[in-house]
Structure formats: C-alpha cells, structure tokens
Amino acid sequence: MPLLGVNVDHVATVRQARRTYEPDPVWAAVLAELGGADGITIHLREDRRHIQDRDLKLLRETVTVKLNLEMACWEEIVQIACQVRPDQATLVPERREEVTTEGGLDLLAHRERVSEVIKRLKDAGISVSLFLDPDPRQIEAAAQLGADAVELHTGQYALAKPGRAQEEQLAILQRAAEHVRQCGLVLHAGHGLNYKNVVPVARIPGMHELNIGHAIVARAIYVGMEQAVREMKRLITA
Numbered sequence: 001m002p003l004l005g006v007n008v009d010h011v012a013t014v015r016q017a018r019r020t021y022e023p024d025p026v027w028a029a030v031l032a033e034l035g036g037a038d039g040i041t042i043h044l045r046e047d048r049r050h051i052q053d054r055d056l057k058l059l060r061e062t063v064t065v066k067l068n069l070e071m072a073c074w075e076e077i078v079q080i081a082c083q084v085r086p087d088q089a090t091l092v093p094e095r096r097e098e099v100t101t102e103g104g105l106d107l108l109a110h111r112e113r114v115s116e117v118i119k120r121l122k123d124a125g126i127s128v129s130l131f132l133d134p135d136p137r138q139i140e141a142a143a144q145l146g147a148d149a150v151e152l153h154t155g156q157y158a159l160a161k162p163g164r165a166q167e168e169q170l171a172i173l174q175r176a177a178e179h180v181r182q183c184g185l186v187l188h189a190g191h192g193l194n195y196k197n198v199v200p201v202a203r204i205p206g207m208h209e210l211n212i213g214h215a216i217v218a219r220a221i222y223v224g225m226e227q228a229v230r231e232m233k234r235l236i237t238a
C-alpha cells in the first residue's frame with residue numbers, strides 16, 4: 001500500500017495572491033497529518049511564487065511525518081536544502097514561465113550537475129528522489145547516479161482520456177515501475193493524480209509513495225483539508 005505525500009503548495013499560492021499571512025501552509029500540513037498524510041511535500045521555487053523560506057523552516061520544525069522538498073538544482077536552493085535538511089528531496093526541472101512542473105528531469109542532458117547535487121544532499125543526510133518521465137534510459141541513469149528513489153511523472157496518464165488512451169499510459173507507467181524496481185530504486189509517482197484516476201496507479205506493484213497536491217487542496221476548499229486527505233488515503237489504501 002503506497003504512502004500519501006500531500007503537497008500544500010497551493011495553500012501558499014492563495015496566500016501569496018494577497019501577500020498576506022493566510023491561509024498558512026503550516027496549518028494545512030497539521031490538518032493533512034490529522035487526516036492521515038504520511039508525508040508533507042512542498043516545492044521551494046527559485047521565484048518563491050508560493051512556498052517561502054519561512055514555510056520550509058517552520059515545516060521542518062512542525063511536521064512529524066516525512067518532509068519532502070521538491071527542488072530544482074539551483075545553487076541557492078541546494079544550499080538551503082543542505083542547511084534545513086528535509087527528510088527527502090525530490091529533484092525536478094524548473095522553468096520560470098511554467099505554470100507547474102511540466103516534465104521529468106533530463107538526466108542524460110544534465111548528468112554532471114544532478115550527480116553533484118545528489119552527492120551534496122546525501123552527504124547532508126537527505127534521501128534523494130528524482131522526478132522522471134517513464135523512460136527506461138532516464139531510470140537507468142538515476143540508478144547510476146546513486147539516487148534512492150524515482151518519482152514517475154504521471155502527467156501524461158492524468159491528461160489521457162479515460163479508455164484506451166489512458167490504458168496505454170498506464171501500461172507505460174507499469175513497465176517503467178518494473179524497471180525502477182529492477183534497478184533497485186524505491187518507486188514513487190505523482191503529478192495530476194486525483195480522486196478519479198489514482199487507484200490504478202496506487203495498485204502498481206511496489207508503489208511506495210504518491211505525491212498529490214492540486215486535487216486534495218481543491219477538494220479541501222469544500223470539505224476541509226483533513227477530510228480531503230482522509231478520502232484520498234482511503235482510496236489509495238483500499
């Protein structure tokens with residue numbers, strides 16, 4: 001049964017829309033834990049569009065489950081991560097103009113920099129996951145670079161129309177997942193997962209952790225954070 005990492009970035013997005021103090025992602029994390037979250041995930045972006053340095057520091061002190069920091073290989077962010085020491089870092093690509101993370105890391109193009117960052121994070125005691133497209137070449141590179149885990153990018157699956165197109169994307173994820181496990185890496189997945197599409201991904205053999213943000217925060221607007229997390233947890237552990 002996979003663990004549930006709840007991404008609270010969108011709570012900070014609402015706060016930053018007014019540059020005020022509410023809603024606070026730290027409160028959201030407390031409620032997510034009460035709802036059964038196994039981890040809290042945040043992305044400290046270079047442009048600080050949602051999560052702020054203060055959020056990371058407070059969450060490091062208050063989160064009692066796994067704290068997972070999504071981050072790009074920007075030098076400033078690497079230094080902050082090594083100081084604050086989240087339990088896990090998930091390395092993602094980051095472009096300023098993107099609305100959200102748009103694809104997996106390209107390890108073939110950025111092998112040296114990613115390798116250096118993995119080493120520095122691991123030396124600081126942080127477990128390292130790499131956010132990758134379900135591509136066997138990228139997965140093999142992750143194993144060579146010494147990552148602990150791979151988070152498979154489920155965005156294409158989430159965008160596919162239910163039916164044949166979605167089944168094809170699921171099959172791609174299933175094959176990639178098997179590859180991740182054969183390479184000796186821990187299997188994670190995330191991006192675009194919601195209450196309607198999550199179950200087949202949660203049931204992929206060996207799935208250890210799912211990171212879900214948008215769907216949970218969207219539902220939390222109506223039913224509250226604790227209940228939104230509880231409902232997702234129930235689905236992925238059924």
Ligand code: PXP
Pocket residue numbers: 007009043070090092100101131151189190191192193211212213214215
């Ligand atoms: N995993 C990674 C690496 C991400 O970048 C994101 C988005 O921040 C998520 C998971 C969560 O995606 P969503 O908000 O679509 O659930």
